[in-house]
Amino acid sequence: MNAPLMIGGTDILPGETRQIKVPVAKLYTDTEMSIPVHVIRARKPGPTLFVSAAVHGDELNGIEITRRLIAKNLKLSKGTLIAVPMVNIYGVLNQSRYLPDRRDLNRCFPGSAKGSLAGRIAHTFLNEIVKHCDYGIDLHTGAIHRSNLPQVRANLDDAETLTLAQAFGVPVLLNANLRDGSLREAAVDHGVKILLYEAGQALRFDELSIQSGVKGVMNVMSSLGMIRKRTSRKKIEPFVANRSDWMRASASGFVSESISLGAAVEKGQVLAEINSPLGDLIGQVESSRTGIVIGKQNIPLVQEGEAMYHIAYFGSATDEVAEHIEMMQDMMELGTTP
The missing domain is CATH 2.40.50.100 (RNA polymerase II/Efflux pump adaptor protein, barrel-sandwich hybrid domain)
Known part of the structure; x- marks a missing residue:
C-alpha cells in the first residue's frame, strides 16, 4: 500500500506535490531557520530518491541543479522524489562551507538531537529525509578556488550503486571510500544507495556542471523507472577510476x-x-x-x-x-x- 509520507510533521499523500519547511534551530536574533524541501509523489508506489545540495554552504551548483529539477514540474510514473536545495542553510546565508560553530556538516553525521548546531542539522536531515529513502544523490562542488570536472564518487564495488553511477551519464566514476561522519556513510548505514556528484567550484555557477547534474539526476530517475525512459543517439560511456x-x-x-x-x-x-x-x-x-x-x-x-x-x-x-x-x-x- 502506498502510505502517506511524513516530513517535518506534514503528511504528503500519493499523487501530491508539496513544499515543506523543516525547522532546525533559531539564530540568536530569534530568527527561525528551516530546511526547504520539495516533494513529488506519484500515485503508483516505487522507489524514493532524495537529491540534496549545499551540505557545504558555499557549493552553489547543486542549488541551481535542484531549482531546475523543481522547475520541470516532473510527472512521476512511480515513486517519490525529495529535493532539498539547501541542507546547510546557515552556510549558504554566510557564503561559507561551514556552520557558525565552524564545523563541517559532512563530518557530523549521524548527528544528535541534543548536540551542536551541526549535529542537530545532521540528525534532522538524516531522520526527516534520508531514512525515508531507498536512493540518494548528494550534489557537491570543489572547495573555494578549486574546480572539479563533473564526476560521480560512490562505492562502485556495490553492483546496484555501480549501475546507478553508470546511468548518471558522466565519463568519470571514482570508486571512493566512505569518510567518517559523512552523509554518504550515514546513508549507507541505513541501507540507502547513494551517489556523490562533484562538479565545478565553490561560490560560482558552472553551466557545464549544472547541465550535467540535471541530466544525470534525470538519467538516474529514468533508470529507476520513476520517469519515462530517456533515449539518445549519442551515449557517454562512464569509466571507473579506482x-x-x-x-x-x-x-x-x-x-x-x-x-x-x-x-x-x-x-x-x-x-x-x-x-x-x-x-x-x-x-x-x-x-x-x-x-x-x-x-x-x-x-x-x-x-x-x-x-x-x-x-x-x-x-x-x-x-x-x-x-x-x-x-x-x-x-x-x-x-x-x-
Missing part, C-alpha cells in the same frame, strides 16, 4: 600552468611551472602517472607542498575517457541530452 592522487607544488611561487581541467596527461608530463616574483623558474609540477585531470587549483599562487592537480587513473582507457569528456562538453554546448 585510484586518484593530488600532484603537489615543488616550490612556493607564481604558477604558469600548461594543462586544463579534463585534460589527458602522460606520466612525467609537466603540468605547470612555478616562478619566483622576479621571474626565475624555481620548480615544476609533473604528473606521476598517465591519467585525467579531474580537479585543479585555480589561484596562480602556491606554497610548497600545496595540492594543485587531482589526477585519476584509468590505465589503457585514458584516451577513451578523454574522448568522452570532449563529447560531454560538446553535447552540453549544443544543448543535446546525453
Whole structure:
C-alpha cells in the first residue's frame, strides 16, 4: 500500500506535490531557520530518491541543479522524489562551507538531537529525509578556488550503486571510500544507495556542471523507472577510476600552468611551472602517472607542498575517457541530452 509520507510533521499523500519547511534551530536574533524541501509523489508506489545540495554552504551548483529539477514540474510514473536545495542553510546565508560553530556538516553525521548546531542539522536531515529513502544523490562542488570536472564518487564495488553511477551519464566514476561522519556513510548505514556528484567550484555557477547534474539526476530517475525512459543517439560511456592522487607544488611561487581541467596527461608530463616574483623558474609540477585531470587549483599562487592537480587513473582507457569528456562538453554546448 502506498502510505502517506511524513516530513517535518506534514503528511504528503500519493499523487501530491508539496513544499515543506523543516525547522532546525533559531539564530540568536530569534530568527527561525528551516530546511526547504520539495516533494513529488506519484500515485503508483516505487522507489524514493532524495537529491540534496549545499551540505557545504558555499557549493552553489547543486542549488541551481535542484531549482531546475523543481522547475520541470516532473510527472512521476512511480515513486517519490525529495529535493532539498539547501541542507546547510546557515552556510549558504554566510557564503561559507561551514556552520557558525565552524564545523563541517559532512563530518557530523549521524548527528544528535541534543548536540551542536551541526549535529542537530545532521540528525534532522538524516531522520526527516534520508531514512525515508531507498536512493540518494548528494550534489557537491570543489572547495573555494578549486574546480572539479563533473564526476560521480560512490562505492562502485556495490553492483546496484555501480549501475546507478553508470546511468548518471558522466565519463568519470571514482570508486571512493566512505569518510567518517559523512552523509554518504550515514546513508549507507541505513541501507540507502547513494551517489556523490562533484562538479565545478565553490561560490560560482558552472553551466557545464549544472547541465550535467540535471541530466544525470534525470538519467538516474529514468533508470529507476520513476520517469519515462530517456533515449539518445549519442551515449557517454562512464569509466571507473579506482585510484586518484593530488600532484603537489615543488616550490612556493607564481604558477604558469600548461594543462586544463579534463585534460589527458602522460606520466612525467609537466603540468605547470612555478616562478619566483622576479621571474626565475624555481620548480615544476609533473604528473606521476598517465591519467585525467579531474580537479585543479585555480589561484596562480602556491606554497610548497600545496595540492594543485587531482589526477585519476584509468590505465589503457585514458584516451577513451578523454574522448568522452570532449563529447560531454560538446553535447552540453549544443544543448543535446546525453
